[in-house]
Amino acid sequence: MSEAREQISSYLLGELDATEAGAFERRLETDLELRQEVERLRPLVARLEGLPGEVWEAAPPPPLVMPEDAAEPPPARPEPGEAPPTRRRRLRFPTLTLRPLPAAGLAALLLAVGVGGGLLLGGGGGSQGREVGATDLVLKRIDDGPAGAHGDILVAGDQRRARVDVSGLGPSGSGRFYELWLLDEDGRMIALGAFQVGADGRAEVELPIPVTPSRYRYFDVSLQEDNGDPAHSGISVLRGSTSS
Amino acid sequence: MTADATPNLEESRLIEGLREREPAALREAYDRFGRATFGFLLKTLGDRGAAEDVQQQVFLEIWRRADRFDPERGRLLTWVMTIARSRAIDHLRRRVPEPIDPEVAARRVEPSSGAGEIDALVEQWRMRALLDRLPEAEAELLGLRFYGGLSQSEIAEREGIPLGTVKTRMVSGLRRLRGMIEGESER
Numbered sequence: 001m002s003e004a005r006e007q008i009s010s011y012l013l014g015e016l017d018a019t020e021a022g023a024f025e026r027r028l029e030t031d032l033e034l035r036q037e038v039e040r041l042r043p044l045v046a047r048l049e050g051l052p053g054e055v056w057e058a059a060p061p062p063p064l065v066m067p068e069d070a071a072e073p074p075p076a077r078p079e080p081g082e083a084p085p086t087r088r089r090r091l092r093f094p095t096l097t098l099r100p101l102p103a104a105g106l107a108a109l110l111l112a113v114g115v116g117g118g119l120l121l122g123g124g125g126g127s128q129g130r131e132v133g134a135t136d137l138v139l140k141r142i143d144d145g146p147a148g149a150h151g152d153i154l155v156a157g158d159q160r161r162a163r164v165d166v167s168g169l170g171p172s173g174s175g176r177f178y179e180l181w182l183l184d185e186d187g188r189m190i191a192l193g194a195f196q197v198g199a200d201g202r203a204e205v206e207l208p209i210p211v212t213p214s215r216y217r218y219f220d221v222s223l224q225e226d227n228g229d230p231a232h233s234g235i236s237v238l239r240g241s242t243s244s
Numbered sequence: 245m246t247a248d249a250t251p252n253l254e255e256s257r258l259i260e261g262l263r264e265r266e267p268a269a270l271r272e273a274y275d276r277f278g279r280a281t282f283g284f285l286l287k288t289l290g291d292r293g294a295a296e297d298v299q300q301q302v303f304l305e306i307w308r309r310a311d312r313f314d315p316e317r318g319r320l321l322t323w324v325m326t327i328a329r330s331r332a333i334d335h336l337r338r339r340v341p342e343p344i345d346p347e348v349a350a351r352r353v354e355p356s357s358g359a360g361e362i363d364a365l366v367e368q369w370r371m372r373a374l375l376d377r378l379p380e381a382e383a384e385l386l387g388l389r390f391y392g393g394l395s396q397s398e399i400a401e402r403e404g405i406p407l408g409t410v411k412t413r414m415v416s417g418l419r420r421l422r423g424m425i426e427g428e429s430e431r
Contacts, residue, residue, distance in 0.1 A: 009414040015395055041418050044425070047371065048390040054287065055372045056391035061282035062296045064274040067307050070267045234267075 004034055012038065012045045063175040065227055133157025138240050139166065139219060145237035146170055149201075153219055153240065155209070162209055164195070166221065167202040169237060175226045180207060182216035182242070189232060190216070194224065213242045252427065255320050262310035270307050277321060278303070280373035281328040284365055288332045298335050302328045319428045321373050325366050332362065374424045382417030385410065 004027050010016050011024050028035045139151035151166030164180055172178055180192040193207035213219070221238035258276070261269025281302055285295040305327050313323055375383050388394045388402070396414060400407040 005415075006408065006411055009396065009411050009418070012418075013389065013396065013414075015397075040422060041415075044418055044422050048386065051368060051371060051390065053391060055283065055368050056387055058279050058283040058372055059286075061274070061278035061299060064271060064278065064303060065300050066267060066270065067304050070265070070270060070307060 004031065005037075008034075008038060008041070012041055063173070063225055065175075065225060135244055137219065137242065137244055139221060139238040140240055141168075142220075142236050142239045149237055151221065151238050151240075155213060159213055160209055161206060162192075162213075163204065163206045164221075165202075165204045166197065166238060167200075169197045169201050169203070169221075170223075171199050171201065172197045172223070177224050177226060178203070178237070179222050179224050179232075181220040181222060181232065182209075182211065182213055183218040183220045183239075184216045188216065189220075191230070191232075216242055218242060256315075259310070259313065259315060259320060262306065262313070265307070265310070270303065273306060273320075273324070274303055276376070277324045277373055279376060280321075280369045281324060283372055284325070284328055284369035285332055287365055287369075288362055289335060294335060298328075298331050301331050305331070321370060322428060325370050325373075329362055329366050370428075374421060374428075377424065378417055378420060382413055382420065385413050386417050386421075389414065 004024065007016065007020070007024050011021065016024060028038060134157050135155045137153045137155065139153060141147070141149040146168060149166070149168035151164065154163045154165070156162065162180075166178075169178065177194045177196055179194045181189050182192060183189045190211060192209060193205070195203050195205040195207075197203045219240050219242055220236050222233050223235045223237055224233045258269055258272055262273060278299070282295060282299050285298050285302075286292060289295050289298065302324070306324060313320070375386065378386070385399060388399050389396070394402065396410045397407055400410045403410070
């Protein structure tokens with residue numbers, strides 16, 4: 001970029017002193033291309049200078065509520081050994097009597113279970129102090145998960161509860177939450193519980209496991225809308241094998 | 245690559261997805277325009293609850309009417325902001341208290357005043373949507389200058405980058421934004 005072109009922004013922003021501005025304007029008189037460039041950008045600078053602060057610091061919008069008829073088509077049956085597709089609807093499990101509760105209520109209840117029951121697997125997130133026979137499993141980012149998202153699940157020796165530790169996820173905020181699932185390749189899936197992720201992108205919760213996890217192939221974490229629909233949103237952010 | 249070539253390609257794919265009624269396309273449209281429409285609605289309606297309700301109406305309408313969108317008649321952002329404007333006016337008309345003088349009510353939304361103010365807001369928030377499409381480094385630079393009020397030298401010092409780089413990015417960001425605006429208005 002020539003010296004004059006490097007000065008375009010300084011000139012438009014009023015950052016040249018009188019001598020420099022005079023020299024630049026003399027250049028404008030002879031350099032048609034430079035003059036056209038300046039005239040093209042000048043109104044934009046004025047518009048940007050007139051933008052109110054609320055436009056610059058605009059808050060993020062509320063979560064999108066997907067229209068009822070935006071349900072995605074049922075997935076093709078996966079080939080043996082192939083990971084199940086993430087965009088599919090959840091099968092209803094009549095044994096999950098909490099289903100009629102609003103999703104946020106379900107999240108609160110399950111969190112209460114985690115808190116009330118204490119961190120049975122031992123706090124701290126490390127392997128120290130965990131009970132004998134517990135299995136540590138890795139959750140990796142998938143599909144819609146943000147870069148850097150990861151987590152792990154510590155399944156108790158009796159396979160009846162698990163501590164989920166995730167990080168690098170987007171804050172769930174109001175109107176959304178995360179949900180842990182067990183998935184199998186034949187389309188079976190069961191919701192294990194819902195939780196919130198704070199501004200730091202982390203969450204650590206303990207959830208009961210009502211079934212034998214090894215009968216399913218994957219643990220899956222989805223991002224759900226608080227719209228009362230108990231189905232899997234199809235937005236998977238983390239997934240990992242149920243066996244180490 | 246011209247400044248607005250990439251957005252046009254992205255937009256074509258987005259329009260196609262919306263026409264094919266792909267939920268992912270609606271999510272993408274929301275990611276792309278949701279902040280601008282919500283900011284506009286919040287400012288216009290002055291009520292967060294109402295803005296949230298109308299925001300959902302806007303994107304429901306986008307979902308339902310995408311097959312009627314004609315790219316030959318305008319850009320997607322213009323269409324989206326037009327829908328937001330219409331739904332905002334609908335909401336303002338509905339919430340006018342019954343005892344009010346009809347002429348007073350009309351002035352809030354008719355071209356002589358109310359709609360003119362709304363149009364100015366539409367333009368401001370359209371700019372927000374365009375800023376959201378700039379590369380992050382350029383958008384941040386413009387924000388520091390035009391919102392933060394920092395000079396290019398102050399930006400260079402604060403960000404720890406050479407002044408020449410700040411100037412180059414500033415011009416690049418302005419050119420790219422200008423290209424987007426021209427792309428929006430050329431049809």
